[in-house]
Amino acid sequence: xxxxxxxxxxxxxxxxxxxxxxxxxxxxxxxxxxxxxxxxxxxxxxxxxxxxxxxxxxxxxxxxxxxxxxxxxxxxxxxxxxxxxxxxxxxxxxxxxxxxxxxxxxxxxxxxxxxxxxxxxxxxxxxxxxxxxxxxxxxxxxxxxxxxxxxxxxxxxxxxxxxxxxxxxxxxxxxxxxxxxxxxxxxxxxxxxxxxxxxxxxxxxxxxxxxxxxxxxxxxxxxxxxxxxxxxxxxxxxxxxxxxxxxxxxxxxxxxxxxxxxxxxxxxxxxxxxxxxxxxxxxxxxxxxxxxxxxxxxxxxxxxxxxxxxxxxxxxxxxxxxxxxxxxxxxxxxxxxxxxxxxxxxxxxxxxxxxxxxxxxxxxxxxxxxxxxxxxxxxxxxxxxx
Amino acid sequence: xxxxxxxxxxxxxxxxxxxxxxxxxxxxxxxxxxxxxxxxxxxxxxxxxxxxxxxxxxxxxxxxxxxxxxxxxxxxxxxxxxxxxxxxxxxxxxxxxxxxxxxxxxxxxxxxxxxxxxxxxxxxxxxxxxxxxxxxxxxxxxxxxxxxxxxxxxxxxxxxxxxxxxxxxxxxxxxxxxxxxxxxxxxxxxxxxx
Numbered sequence: 001x002x003x004x005x006x007x008x009x010x011x012x013x014x015x016x017x018x019x020x021x022x023x024x025x026x027x028x029x030x031x032x033x034x035x036x037x038x039x040x041x042x043x044x045x046x047x048x049x050x051x052x053x054x055x056x057x058x059x060x061x062x063x064x065x066x067x068x069x070x071x072x073x074x075x076x077x078x079x080x081x082x083x084x085x086x087x088x089x090x091x092x093x094x095x096x097x098x099x100x101x102x103x104x105x106x107x108x109x110x111x112x113x114x115x116x117x118x119x120x121x122x123x124x125x126x127x128x129x130x131x132x133x134x135x136x137x138x139x140x141x142x143x144x145x146x147x148x149x150x151x152x153x154x155x156x157x158x159x160x161x162x163x164x165x166x167x168x169x170x171x172x173x174x175x176x177x178x179x180x181x182x183x184x185x186x187x188x189x190x191x192x193x194x195x196x197x198x199x200x201x202x203x204x205x206x207x208x209x210x211x212x213x214x215x216x217x218x219x220x221x222x223x224x225x226x227x228x229x230x231x232x233x234x235x236x237x238x239x240x241x242x243x244x245x246x247x248x249x250x251x252x253x254x255x256x257x258x259x260x261x262x263x264x265x266x267x268x269x270x271x272x273x274x275x276x277x278x279x280x281x282x283x284x285x286x287x288x289x290x291x292x293x294x295x296x297x298x299x300x301x302x303x304x305x306x307x308x309x310x311x312x313x314x315x316x317x318x319x320x321x322x323x324x325x326x327x328x329x330x331x332x333x334x335x336x337x338x339x340x341x342x343x344x345x346x347x348x349x350x351x352x353x354x355x356x357x358x359x360x361x362x363x364x365x366x367x368x369x370x371x372x373x374x375x376x377x378x379x380x381x382x383x384x385x386x
Numbered sequence: 387x388x389x390x391x392x393x394x395x396x397x398x399x400x401x402x403x404x405x406x407x408x409x410x411x412x413x414x415x416x417x418x419x420x421x422x423x424x425x426x427x428x429x430x431x432x433x434x435x436x437x438x439x440x441x442x443x444x445x446x447x448x449x450x451x452x453x454x455x456x457x458x459x460x461x462x463x464x465x466x467x468x469x470x471x472x473x474x475x476x477x478x479x480x481x482x483x484x485x486x487x488x489x490x491x492x493x494x495x496x497x498x499x500x501x502x503x504x505x506x507x508x509x510x511x512x513x514x515x516x517x518x519x520x521x522x523x524x525x526x527x528x529x530x531x532x533x534x535x536x537x538x539x540x541x542x543x544x545x546x547x548x549x550x551x552x553x554x555x556x557x558x559x560x561x562x563x564x565x566x567x568x569x570x571x572x573x574x575x576x577x578x579x580x
Contacts, residue, residue, distance in 0.1 A: 002410045004418060042557060050483045171421040172405050174412055266447040273445045278545045354424060 001177045007168030008033035009035060009079065010138040010175050011103045011161065014145025018101075020189075021072040021121055024052040024063035028082040029115050030165040031105040037075055052224040057082040061089035068098035069204060071195035073149060075100070077188040079165065080099045080121045087125065088160075092192040094129020096205055097150030099190070102130075103145065105168035106265070106316075107165045108182040108353040112230075116354020117165035119265065119317035121201045123293070123325045129220055131159040131227055132293040134264045136246075138168060138175045143244055144177075150187050150354070151234045158218075162293075164316075165354065167266040223297040229257040231292060246291050249300040253279055254286030258369055260305060260343070261287045262313040265324060267357050271314070274362045285366065290326060305334060310376075315363070323379030324349045331378065346374075349381035388535070390437040391448045393469050394459035397429045399522030402549075404435035407526055410536050410544040411439055419444045432467050439535070454478070457529060459484060459504070459521050464490075471550070473497065480529055482521050487570025494570055502567040503526035504559075511555040513561070523549065527560025528567040538564050 005013070011034045015023070023042065025035035041047035050067075054060045057078050064074040078086060083104055101183055105166055108118035122132060134147060136143045141163050148159040163169060208216060221374070239245040253275055254260055263271050268289045270319025278285045283293050288304045288311075290297070303309055322328055327347025346369050351357040363383060368374070390407070394400030401422045406422035416439050423434040452472045463469060470493065471477070481490070481498050484505040493499050504524040514520035523545050530538040532549045537541040540558045549556050 002412075004405065004412050004420070115426070164447075166421065168423040170424065171419060171447075172408055173419045173444070174417065269445040269447045356449050357450075359446070 001179075002174055003177060004172050005138065005175050006033065006170055006172045007135075007138045007141050007163050008032055008105070008170070009037050009141040009289060011145050011163070012037035012041065013175075014142045015035055015075050015101075016041050017178065017180060018149045018187055019073065019184075019189070020047070020049050020075040020101075020149075021308065022050050022052065022064065022067035022074045023076065023312050024054050024060045024074070025076050026057045026060045026078070026082060028057070028079050030107055030169045031077045031079040031082070031103070033169070033351055034103055034105070043078075045207045057085045058089055061086045061102075064087060064100045064102075065092050065098055066097060068100050069096070069196045071190060071192035073190045074098075075102065077103040077105070079105045080109055082120050083125065084109065086120050086331065087128070090125055090128035090130060090255060092205065093158040094230055095216070097156040097220070097223070099149070101145065101148045101159050103161045103162065105163055105165050107171045110251065112142055114353040115165065117167060117303055117316065118328070118352050118354065119162070119264075119315075120319075120371065122160060122162045123317050123319075125160070126294060126325075129157065130294060131155075131157055132162055133226075134158065134162045135168065135294060136266060136268045136289065138171070138173050138274075138283050139170060139244065140246055142175055142320075143238060143242070144245070145212055146187060147234050147238055150237075151227065151231055153190050154230050155192065155223045156235070156337070157223050157227060162265070164266045176242070178242055186238060186241055187351055195329060219259075226291070228295050247296040247300075248292035249304050250289040250291065250292075251304045252287040254288060254304065254308070257284045257286035258309045259285045260308045260311050261285075261325065261362070261365070261367070262305075262311055262330060263287060264293070265316065267314050267316060267351065267362075269310060269355060270359060271362050273368070274359050277359075278366065293326070296333060305343055306337055308343045310369050311343040311345045312365050313345060313347045314357075314365065315347060315349050316357070318379075320351045323347050327378045336386075344376040345378070347382060348379035348380045348382050355383070387446070388439045388455070389443070389453045390439070390455040390457070391450060391453040391465050392435045392437075392457045392459065393467065394433055394435075394522070395429075396427045396431050396433050397401055397518070398459045398544065399520050400433050400435045403459070403522035404437050405521070406439050406544045406548060407529070407536065409548055410526075410530075410540040411413070411437075413540050414537065416441065417443050424449075431465055437448055445517065449563075453477065455533065456480070457525055459525060470497070476531060480532060482525055484566050500528070500532040500567055500569045502563050504528065504563055506563045507559050507566065511559040513552065513555055513559055514579060521563070523556035524559040524563040527563040530560075531564035532567045532569050
């Protein structure tokens with residue numbers, strides 16, 4: 001069934017088709033429509049899930065942690081300040097190895113109070129042990145939500161599905177909604193390896209002394225490594241059913257390119273449009289889209305960018321005192337390439353707090369990055385008023 | 387690519403109008419994208435919504451600043467906001483008004499202007515209240531008739547599918563408005579198409 005739906009409802013449909021069993025959420029703009037729709041699906045009986053209303057985002061994640069620990073398939077959604085309030089519980093989910101799925105609608109952090117898109121909220125949760133998958137279209141949002149449950153349950157790690165505020169969340173466009181029967185074939189009911197069971201009592205998350213803690217962290221790292229390959233497998237299976245896949249990293253028209261843009265989220269779509277125009281003029285320029293931020297797909301990015309002269313990273317986010325976060329991560333990932341293959345990396349910070357990123361803005365970056373002799377820097381700010 | 391902007395006041399259904407129009411165009415095989423002006427809305431305050439239409443998947447994910455077509459749900463907006471901001475030369479404006487296109491001399495030399503008494507039609511069909519009629523479905527019927535961009539039947543089908551209450555009255559309003567729309571200004575062949 002193809003329908004014109006907003007990105008928020010693409011998440012709701014994905015969660016419904018994945019047959020989530022427990023949903024706990026607290027409303028926050030621009031996420032609210034996701035759980036509003038899910039609460040209606042639960043109320044009507046379309047989705048046989050327990051919908052738990054809570055008093056804060058911290059409690060929403062706590063409820064998901066509890067539900068997931070009993071073996072249930074759990075979901076929540078949040079944004080910005082709400083996600084920040086969840087921070088402590090995100091560690092409980094990640095280090096607790098609980099395959100919870102959450103949608104984060106990227107929204108700027110305040111103050112200044114701002115409801116518009118900005119990736120800093122999710123990127124600031126980088127070290128909590130969550131897989132992070134960024135989306136470009138509403139179709140990708142729906143597909144990624146379903147795949148997220150499969151991936152999470154394969155590696156026992158929580159997955160954050162990330163979508164831009166408004167440019168996806170409130171934008172309606174055609175989405176193919178797969179049949180339930182097809183999703184059921186792809187995603188069987190969860191079979192938890194470990195779960196709370198009153199007939200076989202265990203305690204989880206108790207004191208761990210120095211002689212074991214490090215091994216737990218190593219297992220977490222091992223699961224993250226595993227998730228890179230597992231994601232490819234999950235995508236391949238999904239593609240055989242619906243004919244769509246995205247890749248942890250996608251190269252677009254980078255063949256013979258001297259210059260590549262690196263993008264994530266909806267800026268990617270506008271950038272594809274710009275790349276096509278430059279290719280029509282015979283310019284050797286392409287694009288690499290990063291979908292997976294954690295685990296960071298280092299090998300795929302080395303392969304995608306080796307031999308390119310200059311890379312312009314478009315970051316709709318920033319780490320105060322450093323610069324764009326994707327740019328910093330990418331520099332770190334490519335540092336070990338042989339010097340002759342290693343591109344110069346230019347980090348552009350743009351579009352913060354929902355400022356529009358138009359084709360003209362991206363053209364300006366392309367004009368800048370190809371200027372002869374400019375030094376590579378990680379904190380080039382685009383369009384800041386004097 | 388064709389881009390359209392709808393001006394309304396919070397509560398008049400501008401955002402729903404953009405979604406219905408997108409659904410109607412999608413049923414005709416077009417690629418569409420619709421979204422509200424990103425921000426916080428209040429009842430009665432000026433709001434806007436947008437539709438992009440193309441024959442291929444739409445990749446622009448930025449705001450619409452130079453629309454081809456404008457729809458105005460509330461005539462009082464003509465003096466409250468700059469409704470022609472960025473409108474391409476020769477573009478079209480459809481206004482909910484009991485007047486005729488000739489009553490808008492400042493617009494008619496530059497743009498194709500159409501009018502329809504959508505408020506009266508909506509009120510007659512008991513959509514909203516007499517003082518605050520919900521005009522979005524009526525104006526879409528008029529848009530189908532005067533733009534040639536989308537079929538009236540597609541608009542009616544989208545209303546039947548996506549409007550949960552009073553679908554019949556909304557369809558009737560769309561059909562009445564389609565029959566009542568008045569077109570003036572630049573000749574149709576001067577207007578840009580997809």
